[in-house]
Amino acid sequence: MKDLIRASLAIIVISGVLMYVVSLLEDTSSAGGGGTINVYNWGEYIDPELVSQFEEETGITVIYETFDSNEAMMTKIEQDGTTYDVAMPSEYAIEKMKESDLLHPIDLNKITNLENIDPYFLDLPFDPGNEYSIPYFWGTVGIAFNPSLLEGQTFETWDDLWDPTLEQEVILVDSAREVIGMGLNSLGYSLNSTDMGELREATDKLKTLGPNVKAIIGDEIVEMMRREEAAVALTWSGQAADMMWINENIDYSVPEEGSNLWFDNMIIPKTADNVDGAHEFINFMLDAEVAAQNADYVGYSTPNQAALELMDPEVTGDERFYPTEEMRERLEVYENLGLEMLGVYNELFLEFKMDMEK
Amino acid sequence: MEKLSKTARIYLAVVFIILYAPIFYLIFYSFNSGGTMSSFEGFTLEHYAAVFNDTRLIIIVLNTVIIALLSALISTAIGVLGAIGIVFIRNRKMRNAVLSLNTILIVSPDVIIGASFLILFTMIGIKLGFASVLISHIAFSIPIVVIMVLPKLMEMSDSLIDAATDLGASKRDILTRVILPYIKPGIFAGFFLALTYSLDDFAVTFFVTGNGFATLSVEIYSMARAGITLTINALSALIFLVTLGLVLGYYFFNNRTRLTIRPPGGGN
Numbered sequence: 001m002k003d004l005i006r007a008s009l010a011i012i013v014i015s016g017v018l019m020y021v022v023s024l025l026e027d028t029s030s031a032g033g034g035g036t037i038n039v040y041n042w043g044e045y046i047d048p049e050l051v052s053q054f055e056e057e058t059g060i061t062v063i064y065e066t067f068d069s070n071e072a073m074m075t076k077i078e079q080d081g082t083t084y085d086v087a088m089p090s091e092y093a094i095e096k097m098k099e100s101d102l103l104h105p106i107d108l109n110k111i112t113n114l115e116n117i118d119p120y121f122l123d124l125p126f127d128p129g130n131e132y133s134i135p136y137f138w139g140t141v142g143i144a145f146n147p148s149l150l151e152g153q154t155f156e157t158w159d160d161l162w163d164p165t166l167e168q169e170v171i172l173v174d175s176a177r178e179v180i181g182m183g184l185n186s187l188g189y190s191l192n193s194t195d196m197g198e199l200r201e202a203t204d205k206l207k208t209l210g211p212n213v214k215a216i217i218g219d220e221i222v223e224m225m226r227r228e229e230a231a232v233a234l235t236w237s238g239q240a241a242d243m244m245w246i247n248e249n250i251d252y253s254v255p256e257e258g259s260n261l262w263f264d265n266m267i268i269p270k271t272a273d274n275v276d277g278a279h280e281f282i283n284f285m286l287d288a289e290v291a292a293q294n295a296d297y298v299g300y301s302t303p304n305q306a307a308l309e310l311m312d313p314e315v316t317g318d319e320r321f322y323p324t325e326e327m328r329e330r331l332e333v334y335e336n337l338g339l340e341m342l343g344v345y346n347e348l349f350l351e352f353k354m355d356m357e358k
Numbered sequence: 359m360e361k362l363s364k365t366a367r368i369y370l371a372v373v374f375i376i377l378y379a380p381i382f383y384l385i386f387y388s389f390n391s392g393g394t395m396s397s398f399e400g401f402t403l404e405h406y407a408a409v410f411n412d413t414r415l416i417i418i419v420l421n422t423v424i425i426a427l428l429s430a431l432i433s434t435a436i437g438v439l440g441a442i443g444i445v446f447i448r449n450r451k452m453r454n455a456v457l458s459l460n461t462i463l464i465v466s467p468d469v470i471i472g473a474s475f476l477i478l479f480t481m482i483g484i485k486l487g488f489a490s491v492l493i494s495h496i497a498f499s500i501p502i503v504v505i506m507v508l509p510k511l512m513e514m515s516d517s518l519i520d521a522a523t524d525l526g527a528s529k530r531d532i533l534t535r536v537i538l539p540y541i542k543p544g545i546f547a548g549f550f551l552a553l554t555y556s557l558d559d560f561a562v563t564f565f566v567t568g569n570g571f572a573t574l575s576v577e578i579y580s581m582a583r584a585g586i587t588l589t590i591n592a593l594s595a596l597i598f599l600v601t602l603g604l605v606l607g608y609y610f611f612n613n614r615t616r617l618t619i620r621p622p623g624g625g626n
Contacts, residue, residue, distance in 0.1 A: 001534045001538050004542065007546075011427050012431070015428050018423060019424055022424070025417050038569060038570055044581065048412075076568055082485075084569075
């Protein structure tokens with residue numbers, strides 16, 4: 001019995017000491033004073049140095065947390081048990097959150113650095129007038145390929161993926177809207193199409209891609225391309241940048257028929273505690289120097305015009321990641337098609353996947 | 359014990375190699391200066407330095423340990439009392455029913471437990487964070503402790519309690535001087551199992567973390583989304599070492615208690 005009591009006391013003492021250490025660490029890692037804000041972002045999607053810089057400049061302590069999908073983030077916010085002050089969802093998630101009344105309007109008068117943002121990225125259809133969201137990063141969907149594993153094929157058009165010499169070489173990202181959208185684009189249709197005839201045609205065309213498809217997977221794409229286990233992948237520009245970071249052989253192209261243009265944005269959830277702090281944080285992230293450093297670290301494309309001027313021209317001049325405005329005209333932003341249409345897309349994607357197994 | 363035959367030993371070695379190979383592969387690359395897991399370029403400790411420089415990561419590791427220790431302690435206390443209660447249920451049917459209810463909690467998927475906790479916490483208004491994680495870890499550890507303690511209680515002869523009563527022991531004395539010392543190995547086994555369950559739980563924790571509080575498994579999961587960095591390897595190697603230490607400590611303790619129980623003069 002004595003043993004048990006002694007062991008329990010030891011555990012309680014150890015936990016107490018550890019808790020004390022944690023509180024010490026939390027104190028040293030924050031400047032303290034100006035309150036706290038909770039930031040909820042994708043993993044590896046901010047330069048941690050900037051968070052410390054923000055804390056030093058404003059005295060606001062940042063509690064930083066990460067999520068791995070728009071859906072997970074929305075669930076946490078919807079459940080109301082949290083008090084995130086800033087989050088970074090993608091555009092279609094913002095539309096959904098707006099519908100479910102999860103967003104706090106942003107006071108644009110407090111966001112003085114908004115003028116740094118390229119007007120092209122403001123007032124977009126998913127949030128007219130930027131009432132609820134401020135652009136953070138953007139990118140495209142395209143084809144990452146490794147010329148050293150290919151015999152000179154290029155990817156100017158989506159149809160190049162159907163090239164019979166690419167048997168068992170193509171990886172697709174496991175996402176209904178990207179794949180069906182690619183099918184629609186290759187036929188010259190809008191990737192927001194709700195026309196059943198067009199969707200059927202696109203799915204039937206996708207089925208003929210079957211023999212070329214090696215795998216339909218998620219984030220593993222980056223690692224597979226880096227290790228040269230596959231030569232061609234349908235993926236997002238950010239993932240392509242990640243691949244190129246390690247494997248310099250890889251190239252990226254956005255086919256000329258058009259593709260998807262996506263945006264991740266900063267928002268203030270309805271459940272926010274420190275709305276003023278959230279505004280300060282958003283404004284800070286839009287500062288030209290801050291945004292430039294962040295884009296440098298994260299590797300995605302920044303919508304911040306003033307930051308672009310501060311960055312390495314070799315990066316910002318790279319039309320694969322910073323397509324010119326003329327090229328962007330061929331790109332389309334996803335519209336929220338509603339639950340029913342999303343179901344149709346998922347159904348068709350499933351049909352395509354099932355067909356592959358035959 | 360009979361000596362193992364040669365084929366049996368080879369078989370054992372192969373199985374262990376297969377089971378441990380991924381872990382050692384991971385640890386091996388944590389020393390890679392190349393930055394990826396595809397080719398080993400040179401020896402470096404920079405990934406370990408990165409782990410120790412990241413205050414947030416260290417806070418998360420410490421929080422994970424605190425949660426594990428406290429939840430294991432509390433669930434052991436509750437679980438032991440529960441197991442004693444179950445053993446003393448006279449009605450056989452009733453006892454089996456309670457035991458099955460306990461087992462159901464162990465076999466039901468973590469995801470369902472986690473999701474139901476999330477709904478419960480938000481319904482009664484508990485903010486997600488330290489408390490919510492601690493409560494849910496205690497909850498899923500209790501059935502495990504019960505299962506670990508029960509066999510010891512079952513094997514304990516009723517005559518021990520009868521003898522104690524005959525000698526004038528009060529109910530309290532019987533509990534603290536007869537039952538608890540007898541089932542002590544079971545209690546420690548239950549504690550250590552609850553500790554490891556809490557340390558590596560992902561599914562339940564994933565649902566109930568929030569407001570800046572995260573445990574290691576949840577944090578690694580979100581880090582891995584952007585591609586595995588070797589910092590994760592370094593961290594995993596460190597945790598593997600700590601776990602190894604815990605297991606060794608457990609066996610050391612177990613052996614010592616077994617030695618003290620062994621009757622005098624009794625050899626092998």
